[in-house]
Amino acid sequence: MDKYDLLEKQIDWKNLLLANYKKLNLSEDEVMTILMCQYSIDHNEKTITPELLSIMTNYDIKKSSNLLTSLVNKSLIYLEEDDNGKFVTTLKGIKRILIDDFINNQEDENETTSPIIDLFEIEFGRPLSFAELETIKSWLNNGYSEDLIKNALREAIIHKVLNVRYIDKILLNYSKQEEVKKEGYTTISESWRKDMKESIQTLNEKDK
Secondary structure (H helix, E strand, O other): OOHHHHHHOOOOHHHHHHHHOOOOOOOHHHHHHHHHHHHHHHOOOOOOOHHHHHHHOOOOHHHHHHHHHHHHHOOOOEEEEOOOOOEEEEOHHHHHHHHHHHHHHHHHHHHHHHHHHHHHHHHHOOOOOHHHHHHHHHHHHOOOOHHHHHHHHHHHHHOOOOOHHHHHHHHHHHHHHHHHHHOOOOOOHHHHHHHHHHHHHHHHHHHO
């Protein structure tokens, strides 16, 4: 199993395909063909022929053949010989292009958020997952300052709950506090503490 096999389990390449097919100069018919190939492979049809594609879609055999040939010529789908000497269809080409593009975009975005990400990885004692990275970026995109995120991280450390979902809840409560202050109220500590206590108990139970 290579790195792409591992990353495919973490990254939704089908969503990436739908989001980026125009950039890859793919037609809607080519996208449908790729998705139908994956569907067939998932259902143990390892060799995708024009006849099979025609049965699964509204395309006639000639159009199905042209679509499959086009995708093979673009190195987006492959025909490979398996251990039994039978040619099977794989989607390695398109998956690797999409995954590589996703990783490159992540690296570019990380350049602007690396200090806060570095801090989280130090405190968590491990690299962050893709989902965790996306959550942190969403905080910054939604207007949370780095200082506020650091405060929320410190709060999580104090409660010994190093969990991005928990920190997200802390930030949400910070926002609620600000809203209450703007409305002229001065005390929400009791409900906030109760909310945090319930969150800690819930997350601790899930981690057991």
